[in-house]
Amino acid sequence: MASKLQAALHESPVLLALFDRHDRLRYANAAFCQAYDVAPDETLSWSELMRRNYQRCIGALIYTHDFEAWLVSARSRRGKQPYRAFEADLTDGRWIWMTEAMQPDGSMVCVATDMSELKVSERELRQARDMAQRAAQTDPLTSISNRSCIMQLFEQLLGRAEATGMPLAVAIIDLDHFKQINDRLGHPAGDRVIIDFVQRIQPMLRPHDGFGRLGGEEFLLLLPGYSSSEAELSLRAMLAAVEASRPLAEQPGFGYTCSAGLALWRPGDDLAQVYARADIALYQAKATGRNTLCRH
Template identity: 50%
Template sequence: MHSPPLPPTDPELLAQMLALQEASPQLIGVFDQHDVLRFANPAFREAFNLAPEAQPRWLDMMRANARAGRGSVVSAPPAELENWLAAVASRRGKQAFRAFEADLMDGRWIWMCETLLPNGWMFCCASDISSLKTDGRALRLQRDQALRAAQTDVLTGISNRAHVLQQLEQQLAGLHQPGRRLAVILLDLDRFKQINDGLGHEAGDRVLCDFARRLQRSTRRGDACGRMGGEEFLLLLADVEAEQARAIVERLLEQLRQSRPLAEQPLFRYTCSAGLAVARAGDSARSVCQRADVALYQAKAAGRDRCVLASD
């Protein structure tokens, strides 16, 4: 989808807007479609421990802040940082507008608003609301934590079945808009029962977590992924042609071939099979997933470790 045309520029207006943002005590940041920080005012950079010239990816910024004890409060122990980040990333950039409360490590309580353009650029603005009455805040935080838990796969930290299917329904509802496309990919780890039986369930869990991390890294902010159950996952790629989607999946499969997720088993490797279907206007979640499932079966039957595109 193309962005709306920009209004005629007024140099003085743009200069004053920039000066106001620089002077504002509000935390202001702008991220591009790749979730790279392209602008941040001094208040934002101070809160998130960023050098004046730094332009990190959002996920890298959050990871560095968590390890340095800066930025947002992480409601998880250090050993579970990656799962916490995966859960947060699975909800980021999925709505045109989102507002929520957050705690900073310096003790401040902020109200963060995120505005998303159709082209993927995001405007973030946070206000310090520490001085406001906190009546009911604990209850709201418990509600938000319960909602996150209801949307998150406990083991891997990415979206669970219900949440990723909800995102699939939302993506399908937008296909009537001109230029919108959606690729739906079902992925299944090959011979996973042999991994559990031969190496134990703890090793199998680490393989699932390794796969989930790599799967999530293959997505953009407007995409989605989740664990459907067991060793089966769902990947949603927005606004890509079939061959572009296949190329993304093929890169993921190649990364898996190179992965060695078990330090105590340096020769261990694993693979994955994928079935890819392109959603059509009028598709339901069930119909498009059925086509992807047939393609996944064909990938397994053809020898595994490959991606098969569903035939129309």
């Protein structure tokens, strides 16, 4: 019976795929492989798959002139909810309804069905609604979650931690001496530094981590399931990656750093309490010389 079910799933016209906790493809049925141009033995990450689809103009139809910005935005939504459903286009003309279901081990099951027969007027209305919702959740400069969206995710993860006891690490990250960067190099250069910061950090995150811009040069990072030592190790790697970056081609010697304040959720904590401890820790990091991490 199990082998018959497995054969039926593999030959089903419904697109089926499993991505592991690192967002790497571990299983795809024939329909998914055909739609996204995946060989049966390939284990691409989701980001690698989307980049290849974009470069080859096959598989996912990605409407953008800036793929990296699109990828940052897409990753800021992927894996953040236990279940998500959305519409997507394929380059072969099909229109699919994609669902993403997170599993307890951090993996993700993706299931997609063909919706190409839906009326064009209904499709356009749904797309307009989705675009408006996405814009309301996205920071326009960096394409990651805006303050409202990341704080909403913060509330959800706190509720999950309270219900399950799952650890939750929270970090506020601030770019060091950012006003001086703006004053010395100008606001366009400052914007490029902020974009570079996001591009350094996001590839180091897991699919279910939360990352959003609170405003200006301040960002919020949510790391569910991480112990204190795991969170500190991850954050120190991020600080090192930022310090090594040289984001301005016309200023090859220019670099920048950031500071981070870390707090762990404790049973009974509300959002304000966790946030306040992370903020105090950030202040301590700034006071001890910047380009460092403190925990409170």
